Amino acid sequence: MSVIRRLAPFAIALTFAGSAGTATIVTAGENEHEAKAGQHDKSHVQRQKWSFGGLTGRFDKKQLRRGFQIYNEVCAACHSMKLMYYRNLMEPGGPEFSKKEVEAIIADKEVPAPPNDDGATINDDGERIMRKALLTDHFVSPYANDKAAMSANGGALPPDLSVMAKARGIPHGAKPLQAGNIFSAAFEGVKEYVGWIFGTVYNLATQYQEAGPDYIHALMIGYEEEAPKGMEIPEGKSFNWVFPGHAISMPQPLSDEQVEYADGTKATLDQEARDIAAFLMWTADPHLNARKSLGLKVLIYLIILSILMYAVKRTIWAGVKH
Amino acid sequence: MGHHESNYEPKWAIAKWFDERLPVYRMMSDQFITFPTPRNLNYWWTMGMVLFFFLVIQLITGIILTMHYIPHEDMAFNSVEHIMRDVNWGWLLRYMHMNGASFFFIAVYIHILRGIYYGSYKAPREVLWLVGVVIYILMMAAAFMGYVLPWGQMSFWGATVITNLFSAIPLVGDYITQWFWGAYAVSQPTLNRFLSLHYLVPMLLTVFVLIHVWALHVVGSNNPEGLDVKSSDDTLPFHPYFTMKDMFMAIVFLTIYAFFVFFMSNYMGEPDNYIRANPMVTPPHIVPEWYFLPFYAILRAIPDKLGGVIAMFGSIMVVAALPWLDRNPIRSLRYRPRARFFFAGFVVTAMLLGFLGAKPAEGWYVTASRILTLYWFVYFLVILPLLSKMETTNRHMPGSITDAVLGHHGVIPEAKQ
Numbered sequence: 001m002s003v004i005r006r007l008a009p010f011a012i013a014l015t016f017a018g019s020a021g022t023a024t025i026v027t028a029g030e031n032e033h034e035a036k037a038g039q040h041d042k043s044h045v046q047r048q049k050w051s052f053g054g055l056t057g058r059f060d061k062k063q064l065r066r067g068f069q070i071y072n073e074v075c076a077a078c079h080s081m082k083l084m085y086y087r088n089l090m091e092p093g094g095p096e097f098s099k100k101e102v103e104a105i106i107a108d109k110e111v112p113a114p115p116n117d118d119g120a121t122i123n124d125d126g127e128r129i130m131r132k133a134l135l136t137d138h139f140v141s142p143y144a145n146d147k148a149a150m151s152a153n154g155g156a157l158p159p160d161l162s163v164m165a166k167a168r169g170i171p172h173g174a175k176p177l178q179a180g181n182i183f184s185a186a187f188e189g190v191k192e193y194v195g196w197i198f199g200t201v202y203n204l205a206t207q208y209q210e211a212g213p214d215y216i217h218a219l220m221i222g223y224e225e226e227a228p229k230g231m232e233i234p235e236g237k238s239f240n241w242v243f244p245g246h247a248i249s250m251p252q253p254l255s256d257e258q259v260e261y262a263d264g265t266k267a268t269l270d271q272e273a274r275d276i277a278a279f280l281m282w283t284a285d286p287h288l289n290a291r292k293s294l295g296l297k298v299l300i301y302l303i304i305l306s307i308l309m310y311a312v313k314r315t316i317w318a319g320v321k322h
Numbered sequence: 323m324g325h326h327e328s329n330y331e332p333k334w335a336i337a338k339w340f341d342e343r344l345p346v347y348r349m350m351s352d353q354f355i356t357f358p359t360p361r362n363l364n365y366w367w368t369m370g371m372v373l374f375f376f377l378v379i380q381l382i383t384g385i386i387l388t389m390h391y392i393p394h395e396d397m398a399f400n401s402v403e404h405i406m407r408d409v410n411w412g413w414l415l416r417y418m419h420m421n422g423a424s425f426f427f428i429a430v431y432i433h434i435l436r437g438i439y440y441g442s443y444k445a446p447r448e449v450l451w452l453v454g455v456v457i458y459i460l461m462m463a464a465a466f467m468g469y470v471l472p473w474g475q476m477s478f479w480g481a482t483v484i485t486n487l488f489s490a491i492p493l494v495g496d497y498i499t500q501w502f503w504g505a506y507a508v509s510q511p512t513l514n515r516f517l518s519l520h521y522l523v524p525m526l527l528t529v530f531v532l533i534h535v536w537a538l539h540v541v542g543s544n545n546p547e548g549l550d551v552k553s554s555d556d557t558l559p560f561h562p563y564f565t566m567k568d569m570f571m572a573i574v575f576l577t578i579y580a581f582f583v584f585f586m587s588n589y590m591g592e593p594d595n596y597i598r599a600n601p602m603v604t605p606p607h608i609v610p611e612w613y614f615l616p617f618y619a620i621l622r623a624i625p626d627k628l629g630g631v632i633a634m635f636g637s638i639m640v641v642a643a644l645p646w647l648d649r650n651p652i653r654s655l656r657y658r659p660r661a662r663f664f665f666a667g668f669v670v671t672a673m674l675l676g677f678l679g680a681k682p683a684e685g686w687y688v689t690a691s692r693i694l695t696l697y698w699f700v701y702f703l704v705i706l707p708l709l710s711k712m713e714t715t716n717r718h719m720p721g722s723i724t725d726a727v728l729g730h731h732g733v734i735p736e737a738k739q
Binding site: 310 | 361362363400403406407413414417558562563566567569570573574576577580581583584585586587588589593594596597606674677686689690727728
C-alpha cells in the first residue's frame with residue numbers, strides 16, 4: 001500500500017508526460033498533414049511559427065518594421081491605434097527605429113493644437129487649428145470620431161488595433177453534441193473532453209500564447225473572391241473563411257505586392273499577413289521581450305531555490321520518522 | 323489560543339519588559355515556533371502557507387494597481403492598458419494580480435478537497451470549516467468584482483449575467499438588482515462601487531483568515547490518519563519542521579505561478595476581455611473565469627432561472643453543511659474505501675462540470691450538466707448521510723499517529739476506534 005502511495009506521484013507525472021507526448025505527436029502529425037495540403041488550405045486558423053513564441057521568444061525587429069510599414073501604408077487608412085505613442089516606435093523591444101526615422105514618419109502627421117494665445121482652437125475659416133505631431137503624441141487616428149469612421153465605411157466601425165492581437169483567439173469550434181443515441185453522444189462527449197485535456201496539456205507544453213497572431217494571419221489570407229456554393233454574402237461584404245459568420249465588412253486589405261518592403265523582402269500575401277500579425281502582437285504586448293527575458297531568470301532562480309529548499313527540508317526531517 | 327504550555331523565555335531585558343505588557347512575542351513563539359503539529363502531515367497540508375503567500379501577493383499588487391487605476395466607464399479600460407504599457411513594471415504587477423487570482427483558487431481547491439478527503443470538517447473542527455467556507459465565498463466575491471474592473475467585454479457581460487441572478491428573487495428581485503447596480507443597468511455607479519467593494523472584501527477576507535488560523539490553533543491540525551493527537555510523541559514543533567516543508571511547497575507553487583505570469587500571461591483569461599466593454603454588443607459566448615465554471619454549469623443545468631440560482635448557491639451550502647451531513651466517526655477516507663470511491667466520483671463530477679460550464683448550454687452538454695449536478699447533490703445529501711452508518715470501524719486503523727508513522731498498522735486489535 002505504502003509502495004503504491006509512494007509511486008502514485010510518479011505515475012501521475014508519467015501520465016501527464018505521456019499525454020503531453022501523445023498530444024505532441026498527434027498535433028505534429030496534423031501539422032504535417034496540413035503542410036502537405038499546402039498553404040492554400042485557409043479554411044481554418046492554423047498555428048504558425050512566430051519568433052516571439054515559447055520560453056526564449058523575442059520579436060524580430062526587422063519583421064516589426066515591415067509590419068509597421070503595412071500598418072502605416074494600408075491599415076492606418078481606416079484603423080486607429082489610439083493606445084500607441086510615436087515614441088514607442090523607438091523604444092527597446094519594438095521595431096526600434098532611430099529618432100530620426102520616427103521623426104521622418106511623423107513629419108506629415110498633424111494633431112489638434114491646444115488653444116493659441118488668443119484662446120482659440122479654430123481659425124478664421126472655422127477649421128480646427130492643427131500642429132505638427134510630436135514623439136509624445138498618440139498615433140493619429142484616420143477619422144475625427146467613430147461616427148465619421150462608420151459613415152466612411154458603410155456603417156461598419158473599423159476597430160481600434162492597439163490590443164487586437166490579444167483580443168482575438170482561435171474561434172472555438174463549438175458544435176453541440178447532437179448524436180443519434182445516448183451512447184454515441186457519450187462517446188463523442190468523452191472524445192471531446194479528452195481532446196480538450198490533450199489540447200490544454202499541449203498548449204502548456206508549448207507555451208502557446210499566439211492564437212491572436214495566428215487568427216490575424218488566417219484572416220488576412222482567408223479571403224475568397226466568390227463565396228463557396230451555398231453561402232450567401234450580403235451586398236458590400238466579403239467572404240472570409242475564418243471570420244465568424246464568414247461575412248466581413250472589411251474588403252481584402254492585403255494581396256501580393258501590396259507594399260514594397262523597405263528591406264527588400266518579397267511582399268507575398270503570406271509574408272505581409274505574418275508581418276502585420278507580428279506588428280499587432282507587439283502593439284498589444286509591447287513589453288513581451290522584457291517579460292520573457294526577466295521570466296527566464298526568475299524561473300531559473302526559483303527552480304534552484306526549490307531544489308535547495310527541498311534539500312534543507314530533507315536534512316531537517318532526516319532523523320524524524322513521519 | 324492553543325492548549326500547549328507556553329515555554330517562551332524572553333532572552334533580553336527589553337523582551338521581558340515587553341512580554342509583561344503585550345505578550346506578542348510569546349504569542350508568536352507559542353503559535354508559530356513551538357506549536358505542536360501532527361508529525362504525519364503530508365504535502366496536502368502545505369496549501370495553507372501557499373494560500374497565505376498568494377493573499378500577500380494579491381494585497382501588495384492590488385494596492386499598487388489601485389494607485390494607477392481609474393474607475394470610470396470611459397477610462398477604466400485605457401487606464402489598465404496604461405498600467406500595462408507606461409507604468410514602470412506595470413505589466414508585471416497586472417499579470418501577477420491576474421494570475422495570482424487563478425493560483426489563489428487552484429490552491430484553495432486543493433485545500434478544500436484535502437479537507438473533504440481527510441474529514442477535516444468533523445468535530446471539533448466545524449467552526450474552522452465554516453470560517454473556511456466564509457473565506458471561500460469572500461474570495462469568489464472579490465474575484466468576481468476584480469474581473470469587472472478592467473471593463474472589457476467579458477467584465478461587462480459577466481457582471482450583467484451574474485448581477486441579473488438577483489432579479490430571480492420573487493417580488494423584490496428587480497428592486498434589489500437595481501439597487502446593486504446603482505442604475506438601471508451595469509454602468510458607471512456599478513463600476514465605481516465594485517472598486518470600493520473589491521478593496522473592502524479582501525480586508526474582510528484577511529480578518530477571516532486570522533480567525534481561521536485562530537480556530538485552527540484552538541483545535542490543532544487534523545492529519546492524514548484522522549486520529550487525535552494523544553501524546554507529545556505524535557507531534558513536532560511547527561518550526562523548523564513545518565515552516566520548512568510549507569515554505570518549500572510555497573516556492574514550488576511560486577515557480578509554477580511564475581511560469582504563468584511570464585510565459586502564459588493570458589492563458590487563463592478570455593481574449594474578449596481585451597475588447598472594451600460595449601453595452602450594445604453581446605459577445606457570442608459569455609463565460610466566467612475558470613474557477614466559477616462548475617457553478618456556472620449547475621446554474622444553467624436547471625431550466626428555471628430561480629431554480630438555477632437556488633441550485634448554484636445550494637451547491638456551496640451543502641459543502642458548508644458537511645459536518646452535519648457526514649457523521650461517520652472515522653475522519654480520514656484512508657479507512658473508508660466506499661466513501662473514497664464516491665469522493666473520487668465527486669472530484670470527477672466537479673471537473674467535468676467545469677468543462678461543461680465553458681460550453682454553450684445546448685444539446686447533450688445540458689443533459690450531462692444535469693446528470694452531474696444531480697450527483698453533486700446526491701453525494702452530499704444522500705450518499706454521505708447513508709455512509710455515516712456504514713464502515714464505522716476499520717481493523718487497519720492504527721492506534722495512534724506514532725503507531726501509523728512507525729508502520730504499526732492494525733497490529734493492536736483493541737486500538738480499533
